Amino acid sequence: MVGLSLGETHFIQGGIAQDLRCDGRKRLTYRPISVETGVIPQTNGSARVRMGATDVIASVKAELGKPSLLQPDKGKVSIYVDCSSTAEPAFEGRGGDELAAELSNALQRCLLGGKSGAGAGIDLSSLIVVEGKICWDLYIDGLVVSSDGNLLDALGAAIKAALSNTGIPRVQVAAGTSNDEHPEVDVSDEEFLQFDTSRVPVIVTLTKVGRHYIVDATSEEESQMSSAVSISVNRQGHICGITKRGGVGLDPSIILDMISVAKHVSEQLINKLDSEIASAEAEEES
């Protein structure tokens, strides 16, 4: 991306100070969000989310695996992010790896809860087939197709939509197997389990520009940021994870203020997102 001139940076910062951004939005307004589900039929679940010119695809693949020794009664979930070169020439080769790693770590922190599995957006116990022996491994892959700022919120929304679209095959365990042997399983082609995604949080990123902070920053606004705080909030209003980016320090009272504002903004975002997901699912079924 070509750098901005001094006049442009002053224009952006001045606009934010006056609560009027370059595209006419207020400080706490999101760009139009559109959701499309079932875009990758070969996966168990997939979704595509567009926020303005930012375009991301998320997919969920389920495979049978072995539970972790630490939590034999829970399935496993992993999140990976890939930055496609189509989004930015700078992502060519390994250019996007650093950003992809940062995004996937932030998403894991915001969506998967702690190491114990508590606070995860999905009930991991529902992924168990045979305790200690067989469980579902969920692989959540995010792909950045077009990048115009605020990738974290878009990826969080896409993952929530992809989980809503996910169907896990029902598994029958063969009866009469001895306790020591590896159980035989029959994966159904007809029956699928759907996730309850009401507990999956959304991510709200507040970007500090000048003396104010904004939501849903474009890439131009992000180039002017001193720091950014991403807060994931679920429908119950609980904070599920916080990530701060950018090296400039923030006053603790400002951070608390940001968290409270994020909680307020997330209510509209969750409602908007849930209605978009519902209409996308309905459209896919027709």
Place this chain on the structure above:
Amino acid sequence: MEYVSPEGLRLDGRRPMEMRQIRAEIGAVSKADGSAIFEMGNTKVIAAVYGPREVQNRNQQISSHALVRCEYSMANFSTGDRMRKPKGDRRSTEISLVIRQTMEACILTHLLPRSQIDIYVQVLQADGGTRSACINAATLALADAGIPMRDLVTSCSAGYLNSTPLLDLNYVEDSAGGPDVTLGILPKLDKVTLLQMDSKLPIDILENVMQLAIEGCKAIANYIREVLLENTKQLEYRRGV
């Protein structure tokens, strides 16, 4: 295993000379100079073009014509079995080179000296015929970017199974171990710019299979021309001409 039934139907219900359903969409990546999504059946590819722009690496600059670069990558979720596919592995390097050579043959590079054209191709879903879909997507993206080209490049694959030439193989047919011919042509100039084949094939049957692939390429060219024409009409309407 039987890939063509006695009634002449394939596993997915197609006739031997029938193509999968093709779909194309222009302008999928708004920040790119040109972009397109191309679908052949369940194979789905997105391509973006950046340029012509200043050469990023000075020693690669060519004083008489444009430098064309290409990068091909597959999403982790794009195949039936999920696996991590790093960029730069041997297969993606080879396909990147194939796409670059094919595109270089049709771009009028001498009109853009000392510049660089980047083509990025991302596979979203793979179900056979991936490199053909990539070349078709790149052609659409270049046209969307307004890069001057001699002709559209279109590509199609063909194979030979159960003593029958087959057009536009899907993944199951591709994995059957029979011969696989991938062909890229400039349809109006009637020149072949890409030809790849694996496995064994008698030369007279090769001619038949190649001819079948050429027919497929021309059908794709007609479709791509329609898409571009429709896109131009939309632009014209919006400009109010």
